[in-house]
Amino acid sequence: MNEFVFFLNKGLTSGLIIGSIYALGAIGVTLIFGILRFAHFAHGDMMTLGAFVTLILTAVLAAMGIVLPLPLAFVAMFPAMIITAVLAIGLDRVFYKPLRQAGAKPVILVMASVGVTLMLQGLIRLFAGVRSRNMFVEAPKEIFQIPFPGASRKLVITEPQVLLILFTIIAVIALHWFLTRSRLGKAMRAVSDNPDLAKITGINTNHVVWATWIIGGSLACAAGTLLSMDVTLKPDLSFNILLPIFAATIVGGIGQPYGAIAGGFLVGFCESLAVFNWAILLRPFKDDLWFEIPRNMALVPTEYKLMVPFLILIIVLIYRPTGIFKGRVL
Amino acid sequence: MSGQNQYSVMRDITLFAGLGVLILIIFLTQGSVYSLRMLVEAGCYAILALGLTIQWGYAGLFNVGVMGFIAAGAASSMLITFPRNPEFWNSAGPELVAVFIVKLIACGVLVWLANISNRWGIGGKLRALFIAVAIAVAYLVLSDHMSEMSTQIEKASGWMGGLGLPVAVGWIVAGIVAGVIAWFVGKICLGLRADYLAIATLGIAQIIKHFLKNADWLTHGTLSVSPLPWPVPKPADGEFLLARASYLSIVAIAIVIIYLLLQRAYHAPWGRMMRAIRDNENASASMGKNVNGRRLEIFVLGCILMGFGGAMLIHFTSIYDPSGFIDLNHTFLVWVMVILGGSGNNRGAIFGAVLVYIIWVMSEPLALTLFEFIGTYGKAWFDWDPPSDLNSRALQMRVFVIGLAITLVLRFAPQGVLPEKQARH
Numbered sequence: 001m002n003e004f005v006f007f008l009n010k011g012l013t014s015g016l017i018i019g020s021i022y023a024l025g026a027i028g029v030t031l032i033f034g035i036l037r038f039a040h041f042a043h044g045d046m047m048t049l050g051a052f053v054t055l056i057l058t059a060v061l062a063a064m065g066i067v068l069p070l071p072l073a074f075v076a077m078f079p080a081m082i083i084t085a086v087l088a089i090g091l092d093r094v095f096y097k098p099l100r101q102a103g104a105k106p107v108i109l110v111m112a113s114v115g116v117t118l119m120l121q122g123l124i125r126l127f128a129g130v131r132s133r134n135m136f137v138e139a140p141k142e143i144f145q146i147p148f149p150g151a152s153r154k155l156v157i158t159e160p161q162v163l164l165i166l167f168t169i170i171a172v173i174a175l176h177w178f179l180t181r182s183r184l185g186k187a188m189r190a191v192s193d194n195p196d197l198a199k200i201t202g203i204n205t206n207h208v209v210w211a212t213w214i215i216g217g218s219l220a221c222a223a224g225t226l227l228s229m230d231v232t233l234k235p236d237l238s239f240n241i242l243l244p245i246f247a248a249t250i251v252g253g254i255g256q257p258y259g260a261i262a263g264g265f266l267v268g269f270c271e272s273l274a275v276f277n278w279a280i281l282l283r284p285f286k287d288d289l290w291f292e293i294p295r296n297m298a299l300v301p302t303e304y305k306l307m308v309p310f311l312i313l314i315i316v317l318i319y320r321p322t323g324i325f326k327g328r329v330l
Numbered sequence: 331m332s333g334q335n336q337y338s339v340m341r342d343i344t345l346f347a348g349l350g351v352l353i354l355i356i357f358l359t360q361g362s363v364y365s366l367r368m369l370v371e372a373g374c375y376a377i378l379a380l381g382l383t384i385q386w387g388y389a390g391l392f393n394v395g396v397m398g399f400i401a402a403g404a405a406s407s408m409l410i411t412f413p414r415n416p417e418f419w420n421s422a423g424p425e426l427v428a429v430f431i432v433k434l435i436a437c438g439v440l441v442w443l444a445n446i447s448n449r450w451g452i453g454g455k456l457r458a459l460f461i462a463v464a465i466a467v468a469y470l471v472l473s474d475h476m477s478e479m480s481t482q483i484e485k486a487s488g489w490m491g492g493l494g495l496p497v498a499v500g501w502i503v504a505g506i507v508a509g510v511i512a513w514f515v516g517k518i519c520l521g522l523r524a525d526y527l528a529i530a531t532l533g534i535a536q537i538i539k540h541f542l543k544n545a546d547w548l549t550h551g552t553l554s555v556s557p558l559p560w561p562v563p564k565p566a567d568g569e570f571l572l573a574r575a576s577y578l579s580i581v582a583i584a585i586v587i588i589y590l591l592l593q594r595a596y597h598a599p600w601g602r603m604m605r606a607i608r609d610n611e612n613a614s615a616s617m618g619k620n621v622n623g624r625r626l627e628i629f630v631l632g633c634i635l636m637g638f639g640g641a642m643l644i645h646f647t648s649i650y651d652p653s654g655f656i657d658l659n660h661t662f663l664v665w666v667m668v669i670l671g672g673s674g675n676n677r678g679a680i681f682g683a684v685l686v687y688i689i690w691v692m693s694e695p696l697a698l699t700l701f702e703f704i705g706t707y708g709k710a711w712f713d714w715d716p717p718s719d720l721n722s723r724a725l726q727m728r729v730f731v732i733g734l735a736i737t738l739v740l741r742f743a744p745q746g747v748l749p750e751k752q753a754r755h
Contacts, residue, residue, distance in 0.1 A: 104744075
């Protein structure tokens with residue numbers, strides 16, 4: 001049983017955690033891709049930016065001597081989400097909107113977003129340096145150890161992980177409600193399906209664009225903050241996290257928020273299960289097996305973890321470019 | 331195209347004359363040894379920029395994996411030209427590598443057969459199953475052999491070592507390897523929109539770098555390899571001037587040859603077709619042009635140039651270090667060169683490469699001085715304690731400036747300083 005608990009701890013929990021992060025990031029990317037029609041390369045750095053905003057607010061709260069039952073960083077995340085959303089709209093106004101209005105091709109917007117990602121990266125590292133930081137300013141993070149029936153090893157889950165999973169569930173439900181019930185949400189889906197038709201029917205595209213950046217920016221902030229609460233805040237996310245997020249977006253079908261969630265979890269689980277050492281699960285049966293168990297039976301060595309989202313991306317692009325949820329091929 | 335941005339011969343001459351004066355000033359103030367080094371590197375970047383400008387300017391392909399193709403080219407050139415490692419050749423290593431190559435070819439054939447099985451009437455789900463099984467078998471066989479091979483080689487001889495062939499062979503192989511990788515990437519992504527190519531090239535670049543960093547048996551990993559051989563006599567006893575000048579002449583000859591060939595291709599029917607596809611894909615497809623086929627051609631061609639230029643660059647620095655391949659220096663810097671110089675204009679690419687590289691090299695001491703200044707006066711006037719890593723932070727300023735340059739050029743001068751000359755036929 002101990003081996004099974006180890007599998008739950010190392011394989012499933014980490015898949016769930018990283019999957020939630022990818023899902024939160026991919027929702028924003030897929031909405032931007034669906035509505036503004038370009039691959040937003042600055043999303044990874046927007047996550048870092050959001051996490052830094054949270055860190056600053058947390059430090060302010062801690063300096064004011066506020067003590068709360070929840071980690072301060074989690075509380076500070078909500079105002080930080082608003083700030084990041086405003087910053088995202090600002091970035092759109094300064095860098096993307098003029099190009100859109102000039103009728104630039106989508107690929108020019110992609111290039112502009114690459115420029116934006118470099119600017120954000122440079123600014124963040126200029127002001128914050130490159131060392132990693134701890135999001136828990138006031139107290140160390142809490143670790144829950146849950147006894148598992150029939151095993152001496154305990155199920156381990158940390159407080160930020162619980163918060164992350166709860167936040168993801170609530171965010172997904174809220175997003176679903178927003179997209180299917182509210183006027184603006186319906187307008188967003190309409191623009192995503194057919195921008196010209198939506199414009200003729202009198203939908204205010206500006207509001208839709210704002211809503212897109214608000215959702216994308218705030219979820220990016222949340223994903224960045226929760227990821228850095230789970231590990232540490234390092235300003236080197238950008239391109240490393242971009243690939244799995246794009247893979248999740250394309251697997252789920254572009255412009256499909258539910259697809260992005262499914263894709264995020266798919267990529268997250270594939271990644272953590274591919275680097276999991278399956279030999280550990282087989283060890284209890286070693287007397288019954290006809291072969292000797294190798295020391296390491298991970299499908300992919302840990303240093304090549306990045307291969308997993310890339311391979312998923314390639315396979316999807318070859319065999320089903322629309323993604324699982326029948327998104328568009330732009 | 332606005333009147334101001336029209337192509338004109340005068341503009342061409344003025345800008346190149348200005349660049350010449352700038353280089354002259356650098357020669358006079360910094361000394362010729364330093365300036366020659368800068369010029370050689372700028373020349374290598376010009377080849378990279380030419381590779382990118384034909385992808386972007388001729389065909390509108392968005393490649394953000396320039397660094398990956400440079401790394402692939404540099405690594406293969408290093409393997410071809412570096413002296414042999416006798417320990418490796420006396421161990422069981424060569425046999426293992428030969429078996430690996432045989433297995434690789436066999437697996438490739440297997441996957442290919444599964445992929446074309448629809449020609450023999452195996453379609454739909456069965457074909458998908460065949461492909462999945464073929465890929466899984468290939469992966470398991472190859473990864474198993476590779477882990478075995480890497481441990482054996484690392485134990486017996488540290489790493490493979492090179493083949494000790496002439497440098498020219500290494501450079502050509504560098505181009506071929508980059509081209510083969512590009513063929514696979516392009517085959518998958520070119521039928522789709524430009525964004526997918528961008529994502530895929532970004533991914534392949536990271537993966538190539540990861541592989542080179544971790545494959546200790548093949549490339550010595552992060553331990554780096556030096557000294558790489560030169561095609562001309564190396565600077566012995568401080569004779570930098572002659573050695574660098576002869577290296578520069580080789581780079582210059584390569585640039586001239588590549589430039590002339592590209593100009594010829596641009597004005598040939600092939601180039602005209604390329605521009606037709608770029609400007610109106612549907613129209614040219616309806617005229618019976620094979621859009622994806624042509625795009626694949628130009629993507630591979632551009633990546634061959636990148637591999638070749640990358641090999642030249644690495645051989646000049648004489649040290650192969652996989653951690654030294656950085657997105658910023660090897661992808662986005664080249665992008666700034668291309669869009670600033672004028673996409674679709676080969677002279678523009680060369681101009682942009684040399685100018686931007688000079689600015690780039692000069693910006694490092696400039697940023698450091700600026701921040702030293704800020705640090706000193708910040709302390710003196712505002713009692714501000716500068717962080718200890720101020721210098722490494724100062725260099726991040728360049729990341730910001732590169733990003734700013736990209737966005738500004740896109741918005742205010744999308745044609746670049748030397749716009750494409752619209753050929754009339």
